[in-house]
Amino acid sequence: MTMEPNQDLPPARLESPQPLLTTEIDQRGAEGLVRPTPVGPSASLFAYPWAQGRDVATPPLVVLGLIGSIVLITISFFLGGWFGTIMLLIGTIVALGLSLQVLAPQLKEYFANLLTGNAPLFLAGTALFAGLVGGLKLVGVDRPIAVWYAQANWNALGALGEVFGALGQIMIAVIAVYVAWRQYVISKDLTIQQNTITQQQTIDAYFQGVSELVIDDEGLLEDWPQERAIAEGRTAAILASVDALGRAKVLRFLSRARLLSPLKRDQRLGRPILDGQGGYAEDRLYGVRVIDLGIMLAGADLSKTDLRWSDLSDANLIRSNISDCELVKANLARTILVSATLRNSDINGARFFYGKVETASPRSRVEPPDYRTGAHTGAVVENTDFTNVEDLSEEQRQYICAWGGTKTRATVPGGCGDIPNKLGR
Known part of the structure; x- marks a missing residue:
């Protein structure tokens, strides 16, 4: 696939193609230009980490000179005498010269960047502080401060520090009590929620048990005397073990299911009688309730x-x-x-x-x-x-x-x- 040359790049960049190029975006460039970075055998092993995609590499002779200067300085520490001094002098000169040669462009760029970003604000704040100190010295305020410092009762200040320390300990104790109280409140809320869930499960089990007890396989109400007695016993137990909201749920269920209403019964078998309108007939005078509260x-x-x-x-x-x-x-x-x-x-x-x-x-x-x-x-x-x-x-x-x-x-x-x-x- 052939790529057309970018017309925004400088001519020198287009005329000197590099082998095995990979592209990356120059994050410092305001135009967002795509700049090639050399990879492969021709690239130097010592690339500056702050270069950020620029073609910057240290010549091999400079690298060797830096390594040699470090070796000379190290050996001179062990030799001593005039020979060691000469080796130390040579190593120092070579190290300073080559390191400044390598770091000069980067230092130049670093100091140039001080003119942009947050660096000027930091420098301005430092200069403001220095100017205030200098102004106080010019008006003579520094002398009373020095006198106060010399005559200050540091024992009293130390006692004051102990007072503040005691207050700090009291505040820590207050915070500890508050944290313990919040833990108690959260634990109480979780316990209430757990109890509510458990109570609802108990009530659901009661609903299911009573329904299965008094309804036959065809879905009709069929309550024999013993079944009514067991249903009343279950109801008495559940009403005594739940709170007010639980009791209200049980009463609403039993009321809407017509289990608390006196139903008209067959005089022989005692089974409830249908009213002909899709429900059971009610008999307030002689009817029998499935559950009598x-x-x-x-x-x-x-x-x-x-x-x-x-x-x-x-x-x-x-x-x-x-x-x-x-x-x-x-x-x-x-x-x-x-x-x-x-x-x-x-x-x-x-x-x-x-x-x-x-x-x-x-x-x-x-x-x-x-x-x-x-x-x-x-x-x-x-x-x-x-x-x-x-x-x-x-x-x-x-x-x-x-x-x-x-x-x-x-x-x-x-x-x-x-x-x-x-x-x-």
């Missing part, structure tokens, strides 16, 4: 959780903490909420009773519920804290004020002045 949530902490559409009917939530919760559309009918806390919770659409508010009343230990009129279908809300609950409807307010008692009525938003206290205490 009972007292599993008594005194439980459910604060700051999402319990929307959860079926907590007939559950015992005495002294439980349900504050700052999402209770939208939750079913709290016949739920025992005595001394429970619902502060700041959203109860929009939450069911506290069935039927009409005028005839609804709390659950009774001896009287059966009447879901048509609402008698004995309501939640027990005595001594319950409803402070700052959100989206409280007028029907909810009337029922809570009528059957909540004195302490409950004092916490209802909007007050209960116009509603009689049917509880009587």
Whole structure:
């Protein structure tokens, strides 16, 4: 392949081709010209490392002279006497002359480069410092400094240095304490994350176990008495071993799976009956729940959780903490909420009773519920804290004020002045 000559190169470069050429970019050239560098037998073994691609090589005689001068100077150290002095003189003259001959172009280029780049800034800064020192000497400031230096109490300064050293040690101790505290915080966060992952795995295993327990091979609900007992035992164990968020997840799963709702049963086999609309029929009066919460949530902490559409009917939530919760559309009918806390919770659409508010009343230990009129279908809300609950409807307010008692009525938003206290205490 034939290359056309570069018209930008000097004529002398084009007329003197070199054997076995390799090209490299001259990094110092502003034009970025391609310059040939000789390789092969004709190139010198002693090329300057700062040459950066230029045709610079030391003549062989100069190299031999440098080596000879070094040998003469070395031998003269061992011989001594007048002969050694002569050898030292000759070696010194030859070494100085040849080394200056070789280094002169490079030194010239180095001093020329001082006019560009950062070197002038360094020289200017050095000159500024020297000028300030000279100016202080001219105005006589150097004499008071010398007097102060001679009369200074260096013992006091040494004691001051010890004080600074003690302060430094204190700062190091403070930094060590801070690092230890940060390690503790990071370790605590990692532990919390690990516990969260472990809890979620436990809850997933519970979901899988309950599903396999009460669903047959065809995907239909089939819960025999012993299977219901085992499902309730698993639920009681999982609710006692997880935190508030874990309990909320379990309750949402069981509610949406209709495992907490009373289902209509076949009177002979006890199997749930389909409602003809793709689900199971609900029977609040005689139905049987797959899992009956009972007292599993008594005194439980459910604060700051999402319990929307959860079926907590007939559950015992005495002294439980349900504050700052999402209770939208939750079913709290016949739920025992005595001394429970619902502060700041959203109860929009939450069911506290069935039927009409005028005839609804709390659950009774001896009287059966009447879901048509609402008698004995309501939640027990005595001594319950409803402070700052959100989206409280007028029907909810009337029922809570009528059957909540004195302490409950004092916490209802909007007050209960116009509603009689049917509880009587």
